[in-house]
Amino acid sequence: MKHAHYDVIVVGGGHAGSEAAHAAARMGARTALVTMSRDGIGVMSCNPAIGGLGKGHLVREIDAMDGVMGRVADRAGIQFRLLNRRKGPAVQGPRAQADRALYKAAMLEETDARQNLDVIEGEVVDFLFAGQRAFGVALADGGEVRAHTVVLTTGTFLRGVIHIGDSREVGGRMGDKASVRLAERIDGLNLPLGRLKTGTPPRLNGRTIDWSVLESQPGDPEPELFSFLSEKAEARQIACGITHTNATTHEIIRENLSRSAMYGGHIDGVGPRYCPSIEDKVVRFADKDSHQVFLEPEGLTTDTVYPNGISTSLPADVQAAYIHSIRGLETAEIVQPGYAIEYDYVDPRALDLRLAVSSCENLFFAGQINGTTGYEEAAAQGLVAGLNAAAVALDRDPVIFSRTDSYIGVMIDDLTTRGVAEPYRMFTSRAEFRLSLRADNADQRLTPKAIETGCIGEERRIVFEDKIAKIGSVRESLGALSLTPKEVRAAGIEVAQDGSRRSGLDLLAFQDVRFSDVVLLEPGLSGTEPEIARQVKNDAIYANYIARQMRDVEALRREEGTGIPSDFDFDQLQGLSNELKGKLRAARPENLAQAGRVDGMTPAALTLILSRLRQDSRKRSA
Amino acid sequence: MDTIFALASAPGKAGVAVIRLSGPEAHDAVATLCGRVPNARRASLLRLRDGDGTVLDDGLVLTFDDGASFTGERAAELQVHGSMATVRAVLARLGDLPGLRQADPGEFTRRAMENGRLDLAQVEALADLIEAETETQRRQAQRMLDGALGARVELWRADLVRAAALLEAVIDFADEEVPEDVSVEVVALIDKVAAGLDAELAGFGAAERVRTGFEVAIVGAPNVGKSTLLNALAGRQAALTSEIAGTTRDVIEVRLDLGGLAVTVLDTAGLRETDDQVEAMGVSLARERAIGADLRIFLGDDAEGVPARDGDLSYRTKADLTGDPAAISAVTGQGIDRVIDELRRALEDRAAGAGLVTRERHRLALVGGRSALSEASAVVAHGPDLYDVAAEELRVAIRRLESVVGRVDVEAILDDVFSNFCLGK
Missing domain, CATH: 1.10.150.570 (GidA associated domain, C-terminal subdomain)
Structure with a gap:
């Protein structure tokens, strides 16, 4: 079959692939998303949640670049929680449970509606190369798709092996076939490879769980959404359940360790330390006789429940035995057993800051294939690869993110300079300029870059410019205030009576001074929208620290230069x-x-x- | 690239003066001045001539090939007579040649480093070695070169990284099974490092003394034999001595190498009430210098206005006259070895307390780290709500400490290091 000629081909429709295809299309590149099946676009193969600490930052940044993940997650979210709500805004992370079906549907809808973006169903079996330059892909049906640049986002397909206890099966996710020819082609590129593993818990039938004896975890009363364009949660909101493993659970696991794929010596790959399997937890934290398990419904229209915290590679019968030892799960039915998956990844040090393969031309890699874990990490890479694949095709400047402007920049830099030793996940602690790289100001940091890059829609630009103008005018009014300690005290704010005059911004820098306190001193600000007030307050809290960091930022930028x-x-x-x-x-x-x-x-x-x-x-x- | 030149030996009159050249034109310059370029690494006696053919000097000329010199560049050394006029004339002649210019301070060393001949640590230690006058100073520089301070910083850093990790765990794993409040453990770690920093900073004085030399004042009543002791210590007639009280009016300084320690011994005017205006000024100056000195040797019992401090030494004198077996006599030499011995031991004790921090750059880094730790400690005490700010303060502290040995703005280090070099070294 003959296909049209494209600017950019994206192989894979997961979180990296979707974001890459949308980014390229927003740039104006004629883009083809080649996937085994339309049905696989926007699938959440692990737990049905988006965001979290560090990860929520990435989603906000993707959104600030006018990406799709944030908007789709807002439409699919069935429980929103802002993590670290009591701590400073720099370390707060928005998180949402998502309805799998809603998420998939919303992503497909966005994809179908996107201009410049075609979806081609087919199995990619090979790249088309002219020397070291990629110019398209070959499909299993004998067809070819040609393009200026190619983005590969095929997750765990490279020599993926699934382990359930001592049984093993070759494949990517459960039910997908691993693509052998493409893997051989990648071998032929002589890229450095490594081996990683990751695990999933058994999925449960929610109707067979005794929710009445379980602790319930509701969402926040006022959902904190991802997208700067979203106004409210659309889906019905639900609560999650919480239960705990116990001494009996641990006993069952300990007795069967030799039958675990991981402990039975069947797996060589390195797993993430921060997301240990239940076998790992029992062995490494032997003194603890209980671990927390979150019971997360996978959606509003399904009974499947994802028990977060007990991923495993034990045989199915052992999984059933330990599940039934847990309170509330005594008669729970396992819909699908947990499994561990082992796969090859490409050492991301073979990529440059655009996620282009250094030793080839016009070939980009994004997502789990680069040694990362998580939907958000994958999507953020997809964004970077998609923007840059389009930039090459359209002969525009590369789009580079820096550690000083974004978590995206931190991640890309970490991956391409340090490589990975375990599946790479974002944490707020990875960002040395954490106090300025906040989830709440992602639009202020990146939307100007998006406007300059030309990957942004008209609606977002208008919303953003309006918001910036409002913030600017409030800051100006506050900055113009010059108050004596006496005047400040008269408004009920305690400050040192040191004779020095303070502006409204100086006052907001105090942890316990609220925006409403300052309004008493400048009644003209009484009409300020809560969102704007919150933003000005957040900026003021860290103003002194950020000023101090500027020297480090400049030194880093000089070295980057x-x-x-x-x-x-x-x-x-x-x-x-x-x-x-x-x-x-x-x-x-x-x-x-x-x-x-x-x-x-x-x-x-x-x-x-x-x-x-x-x-x-x-x-x-x- | 320019070819640079400078006087490499100390300025002033000397038997021989060494002028160093480095850069692509080094050998051509030798050819211009001497008529030919001798074989590399073979000393040749050649006649140096000015532009008009007049003789500048006869000197030993050495040349080095690209990649086989101190700087790693093509280089030459002119060993000429150490007359200030000769040196001035040769330098002027070199300055007239195209492509040649006077070297900036530290430029030879900088080129050596740029060509991979020295690393940064060696450069810093080299500066100290060049300055070292005594064995202890040399050892201190060597200890720096071996990375003793780096090892200490690494220990502090490890504790602070642990403290930061505790805070980060609470922040980044808020949804998981981690403790919610780690303030007590974090404060304990911070306090431990802060104490270490304080101790090291306290040792800065002694370390600096090793570098610059200790000051020892000889104090006592007039005519008690201070100048005689100074002369005995110096092994020469440094101060005028007589039986007339009040002979020494100014402060006389003698620089000694005492068992490897650099020591400046001060002989001061005898302390007494006097109507002589000049002597009174001498007495007042003597008191001031004696109080400011690192250690005092009291002779006799009478030292009005100069309080003794821990570690000061005290002797009775003129054993030759009094027959006191416990007293010393600079005239017969009785007990002088004992004075030298006890003084050396007293100073060695202090030198042993010398910290590893010997440079102002390092000291400032430690002071910066220390103040960030105070901030961090205060913020952590507020509990988990301010952990983001506490973590930032810890990050600053770690960065400051790392700047002693680890990553910082490289350009800044380079500029700092090289600005401490003298021309031509």
Whole structure:
């Protein structure tokens, strides 16, 4: 079958693929999303939740770039919670339970409605290459799709093996076939590969759970949504249940450890430390006789429940036995047993900051194939790869994210300079400029970049510019205030009577001063929308810290600005250990800042690199 | 790239002065001045001539090839007579050659590093080694070069990283089974590191003394034998001595190498009430310097206005006249070895307390880290609601400490390091 010629082909319709295809299409590139089945677009294969700490930041940033994940999650959300609500806004993370069916439907609807975006159903079996340049894909039915650039987002398909106890099956997700020819082609590219694993819990039939004896966890009374464009949750809101494992559960698991794929020696891959299987928890935290289990309904129209916290690779009969030992689950029916999946990933140090494969042309990788875990991490990479694949096809400037502007930048930098040792998940602690990279200001940080890049719709631009104008005018009024301690105290705000005058912004910087307190001093602000007031307050809380960080930010930007040519020969540097040379060759840092984060880097080695760069540039200019 | 040149030996009159050249034109410059370029690494006696053919000097000339010199560049050394006029004339001649210019401070070392001949740690230690006058100073520089301070910082850093990890766990795993309040553990870790920093900063004084030299004042009544002791210590007639009380009026300084420690011994005017205006000024100055010194040697019992402090030494004198077996005599030498021995031990005790922090850059980093820790400690005490801010303060503290040895703005370090170098070294 003959297909039209495209600017960008995205292979895979998961979270990375969907976001990549939408990003490319928003840029104006004619885009083809090639997937085994339309039915696979927007599927949540693991737990039915979006967001969380760090991850919620990523969703907000994707949304600020006018991406789709945030809007779709808002439409599908059935329980919204803002994590760390009591702590500072910098570490608050929006999270939502999503209805799987609603999510899929909303994503498909967005995809069908998107201009410039075609969905092609077919199994990709090979790339089309001219030398080192990719120019399309070959399909199993013998057809070909050609394009300027190709984005591969095929998750765990590379030598994916599913383990349930000692039985194993080759495949990506449950029910999908792993694509062998494409895997062989990727082998042929000689990219460095590693092996990882991840696990899922058994799915339960909610009708067979005794909810009456369980603790209930409701959502927030006022849902905190993901998208800056969303106004309210659309779906009916529900509560989750909470139960706990007990000594009997742990006893059953301990007795059957040898039958676990992970402990029986069937799996070599490295699993995430932060998301241990129940076997791991029982072994590593032997002194604890109980672990928390969240019972998360997978949707409004399904009975399936996802028991979060007990992923496993034990045989099905053992899973049933330990499930039935848990309070409220005594007669629970397992709809689908839990399993562990082992798969190859491409060492992301083989990619550049655009997620393009360094050793090829016009080929981009995004998502779990790069060693990450999580829908949000995948989608954020999809965004970066999609934007840049389109930029190449349309001959525009690359779209680069920095550690100083976004969690996306932090993640891309971490992946491409440090690689991964376990499935990479976002945490707020990974962002050294966490106080300024907040979920609440993602639009202020990135939407201007989106406007400049040209990947943004008219509606969002207008909403954003309106909001910025309002914030600006409130800040101006507050900044213009000049109040004596006496005047401040008269309004009921306690400050040191030190004689120094303070602006409204100075006052808001105090933890316990609310926006409404300051309105007493400037009645003209009484009509301020709550959203705007909250934003101004959040900015003020951290203003002093952010000012202090600016020096570090500038130093980092300067180092980011010191580029290292792709043909820079680390071997010729005398005084670098062979080990460090090897790591630098693998990471191929693109700038001095990246070189500084290569594992094992010393200041002496970094100065050596800087010196050589300067010397080379002097030689060139001489 | 420019070819640079500078006087590499100390300025001033000397038997020989060494002028160093480095860069692509180094050998051409030698050819211009001397008529030919001698074989690399072979010292040759050549005649150096000015532009008009007049003789500048005869000197030993050495050349080094690309990749086989201190800087890693093509280089040369001119060993000429150490007359200030000769050196000035040769430098002026070099300055007239195209592509040559006077080196900036530290530029030779900088080029050596840029060419991979030295790393940053070696550069810093090299600066100290160049300055070292005594064995203890040399050892201190060597200890720096070996990374002793780095090892200490690594221990602090490990504790602070643990403290930060506790806070981060509460922040990033809020939805999971982690404790909600880790303030007590975090404060304990912070306090431990803060105490370590305080101790190290307290040792900065002693370490700095090792670098710059200890000051020891000889104090006592007039005519008790202070100058005689100074001369005995110095092994030469440094101060005028006589039996007339009040002979020493100014403060006389003698610099000694005492068992590897650099020591400046001060001989001061005898402390007494006097109507002589000049002597009175001397007495007042003596008191001031004696109080400010690192250690005092009291001779006799009378030292009006100068309080003794822990570790100060005290002797009775003129054993040759009094026959007192416990007293010392600078005239017969009785007990002088004992004075030297006890003084050396007293100073060694202090030098042993020297911290690893010897440079102002390092000290400032530690002070910065310390103040961030105070902030962090205060914020953590407020409980989990402010952990985001506490974590930020800890991050600052870690960054400050890392800046001693670890990652910082590389350019800033380079500028700081190289600005401490003298021309030509």
